[in-house]
Amino acid sequence: MSEDIDFGKVEELAGKVIGDVAGAMSVFMAVLGDKAKLFDLMDGKGPLTLEQLADLSGMNSKYLHEWLGSVSAAGYVTYDPEKETFEVTPEQALVFGREGQPACMQGFFEIILSQFATHEKAAEVFISGEGRPWSDHLPCCFCGTDRFFRPGYAANLVATWIPALEGVEDKLKAGAKIADIGCGHGTSSVLMAQAYPNSKVVGIDFHAPSIEAAKAKAAEAGVDNVEFIVAKAQDYPGDDFDFACIFDALHDMGDPVGAARHIRETLKDDGTFMLVEPMAGDSMADNMHPMGQIFYAASCVVCTPASLAQEVGLGLGAQAGQKRLTEVLNEAGFENVRRAAETPTNMVLEVTG
Ligand SMILES: C[S@@+](CC[C@H](N)C(=O)[O-])C[C@H]1O[C@@H](n2cnc3c(N)ncnc32)[C@H](O)[C@@H]1O
Known part of the structure; x- marks a missing residue:
């Protein structure tokens, strides 16, 4: 030829x-x-x-x-x-x-390096199609994830994201019960505990070393209205939450529908679920730019294998987009999904009903 x-x-x-x-x-x-x-x-x-x-x-x-x-x-x-x-x-x-400035890219770099360091394992599951648990990654992957996301949460969570939700800020100021699911190293939980001292935050993650890191972070910050527990998103204990949130973790879960369903069941009837996910358009064609290049790659070696390693193994991917996320949330029983805020890297969805 x-x-x-x-x-x-x-x-x-x-x-x-x-x-x-x-x-x-x-x-x-x-x-x-x-x-x-x-x-x-x-x-x-x-x-x-x-x-x-x-x-x-x-x-x-x-x-x-x-x-x-x-x-x-x-x-x-x-x-x-x-x-x-x-x-x-x-x-x-x-x-x-x-450290801690929103423009600092070092957390990003740590995540990338952690993936290069274990590239043989990444290739193995990429070829076999098997999952790779979140816990299989190097500690610098978890620290890098926290370091990468932390400045964005510090800059936006209390200042713009929560105020953009209907009636939530007032409830949190007055005193509410908050669940932060897939909380990782607990940065978002500690930020909310500090900003809303009358509220009680429960940080939930199935990765025990991350929960240990989160407890240490809360102790360092001196907040006592936050508790961290090792549990799965699909069946964590507790109910009557006023506010539930997931920060950049729903797509890592094997059963995001099950997780969202459990959130709905454990929220009060007038409760709100805030879903923070990586920014993405609804089709692959919308994501043909450097951020898409980066997020699809991270999803290929971290998020999708982490999801495939769990029950159901939906493999939603880090670039699912609002339309696909809405389908997942609707399947879980939530009726209303609205984009309340966004940054160049994240979309913030207000989920109710
Ligand atoms: C990308 S990290 C995000 C961590 C944190 N929310 C942040 O923004 O820094 C995803 C987190 O989801 C957690 N996770 C994944 N699947 C889970 C599940 N089924 N139940 C509870 N936690 C889960 C992982 O352990 C990990 O800490």
Whole structure:
């Protein structure tokens, strides 16, 4: 079979791939810089020579030379070739350092690296079609997930998402019973416990090490109106909740319909369920952009295998979109689904009825 190859297209694609490979290496370099605390060390110091940075950090200048070359070529650090200096500008500090800022990407990077580190297992289940439990991932995957989502929740949950729901903020201020299902390391539960001291929050997750991390987080924050329990979304204990929420976890569940049904059964009749899911359009064609590229990939190696490892194994995927999520919620018995808020990475659905 003869084939007509357009070498212009080959060149164009290869050029794009070189950019992707450069990005992959840059993510790795950014993680090294984070672990060595170089971005924070350079933040606010102005232009530094290699020797000055070696003195400041106490690190080997041979390594620093190579690292600076790579991150400067990437634009993660600003290089002045005339003066031979390297600077972390305030903008670069916000993206690569300054823990807890919404623009900080280091949590993202940790998740990616954790997947590369266990790529053989990912390939095994990808080929066999079997599930891979959430608990099978490296601890840095859980910490990275929390680190990635935390700044967005800190910036939006209390300030905009809850106020965007019909009548919920007043109830939480007055004192309500809240369930945070699939709470992971408990950031969202602790934020709500702090913001609504009259309310009682129950954080629920089936991953025991995450619940331990959540308890430690609550103790560190000094909040006593939050409790964490190891339980499944489909049958956690308790009832008469005024407010239930799931943050970026419904699509990880094997039985999202069962989970939503249990939420409905354990909510008061006038209760509200807030579902936070990754931002996505309703069809694959809507998601052909960098965020779609990232979320489908994360879903391929983390979310979908986690769902397939559980009972039912629906494998909803991290880019399900509001239409598909609404079908799941309707099947669980909820009648009303409304997009109450959104950010570039998340959609916030108000679910009632
Ligand atoms: C992507 S993490 C999100 C964690 C947290 N909500 C956050 O936003 O940082 C998904 C979480 O869902 C939990 N999870 C998955 N399936 C579950 C189930 N069936 N019951 C309870 N928790 C579940 C996992 O243990 C994990 O902590």
